[in-house]
Amino acid sequence: MHSEIASSRTAQRARPGARVSRLYEAMDLMLGSVGDPLALKSLAASASYSSFHFDRIFRELTGFSAVDYQRKRRLRRAAHLLRHEPDVAIVRIAQDCGFPSNAAFAKAFRQQFAMSAKAWREGGWRDYMDRQVGRESDVSFFVAEPGDLQALLAPYRPPPPGSIAARIAVRSLPAAALRYRRFFGQSGAALSSACNAVIRQHEQEREHAHQLAPAAAAAARAWYGVFDEDPGFTGAREYCYDFGYADGGGGSDDPALGLRLLPAGSYACLDFHGEWPRFRSMYEDWLDRQALWRLDSTRPHIQRVERGADGRWRGWLALPVKKR
Template sequence: MSPAYHSLHEYTQRMNRVLEYIDQHLDQPLELAELAQVAHFSPFHFHRLFTAWVGETLGDYLRRRRLACAAYQLASHPELSILEVALEVGFSSGEAFSRAFKQHFSVTPSTWRSTEPKRWHRRLNDVRERRLRELSNPDQTHIPAFDDPDAFIHLKELTMNVTLKELPPVRVAYLRYIGPYGPGIGTFWRDSVAPWMVENGLLGRARYGIGHDDPYVTPPEKCRYDACVEVPADFKANAPVVVTTLLGGLYAVAHYHGKGPDIADAWTELCRDWLPKSGMQFDSRPAFERYPVDAKYDMKTGELECEICIPVKAL
């Protein structure tokens, strides 16, 4: 391995460590010197390095991540006040948060909170409409309006079996993909992750996929996805690979069997249909797709098996 290659990948690993640290501490003040220390770079040079690497200034990146997390919290946690959401993502006051939110999303936090669930219902409605068309049943062609929640109980029930499980923490190594969610992720697994697994003797281990961003809030070119592989306790990672721990705890687990692109529909049904009726809510741990060792994948049809795991807690 050439010195230049090693240096490039070392930078990648350090920057990924910083981005992970930021997401874990959005509710706290994050100073340049603190983040430079996480990356083991000089504070004098860190801001320029960060901007060149991420494509945004540190301040712009922090603001965007805080607002994206706030947008999700507003829509999914109606029990939280706007001020509580603001404080959870690091704003010092509700007024400052509301100004920043409206500047970024062109609507107030209260408007977002009232309209965003309707967008989720529209997406779920679209998913079910497609499925009903696939069934080609003329008696089921009418789809109720998205603003009539009671009408949804008459539609086709959730096809996935969802169970609540206590999952243990898992030590994983991951490579990060940044870009639009979709076919590029499959290409990333095939062309980058699989060869790396072979080189490091990691075939035959469980794999995990973590999409960190909502593509309806985050620009597609900035969406982050981690392709993870379970590793033993003594595994040593070489840059750009990062080692982390997926936190254990209570998860809603649904088995998925279908084509890769359709998994987005499964996420939609699980998170926007099953979850509101379950008496549970998301907590702050990341959701992920788990691919067990014996999970099937058909290269000809594109069909795959995995477990969709969302971290939950009681309402």
């Protein structure tokens, strides 16, 4: 049965279309209403499906029912808040994440993370991240060259203290419309290969249409990777990762691409060129060591990359932050 689901999900990724794009929009509605009751009928209607067909297609695409998917996202949002909002009461976090009672939240949280919310807040999150998800789970390597297995498979190593923090600047980024392909259940080398396949296809199409040299085609576009949750708390099977490019207003003929708005706001940004820093290093060397900013869990993590004139990738990582 598992292999049948995996085959179905692989087929969905290989032949996405307007149907999948509508499901993307429904999923984004779910993300934006984590604290609200799940109205499956309304979600199905937003994607132009009956409740039965919506849940069946949703399960084919993600491997989870819509109800289970939303429950897991609520719990990860709660885990996020427990780590980054230490002054907010646990009962308040449970309510804000859509749980009807503290008892229901406590039971669900323990089932998901194998510890109490209190233990998680007191540092259990770090053990969970290392043990259950793994040090290689950080999605910052999504666009590393597929042949560079040494970089893709290298375990996380903390940077020298202060070396990442010294390079971070908090900037106000404008909103941006993104045309994207969504990937489920892929991480590490698999995700890198999938994103590179998108880039290569785009470069070939541009070269054919505009008679551009490959290097010129590559340099003509910046690419964005977007992750809506803490990379360290989400296992590979539950990854939901958006990869694409800024929409210039001309639209797209590809029905496989979704359209989402990256929200404006304050972001802690780390510039890079010819290296692959990880979000985790930004958390540990900067976010956890300063007192002015905290993570804003309502906005996504963003990476922007493009090829420089020297052929190497350059860009920035951006953590959404708000003042304490």
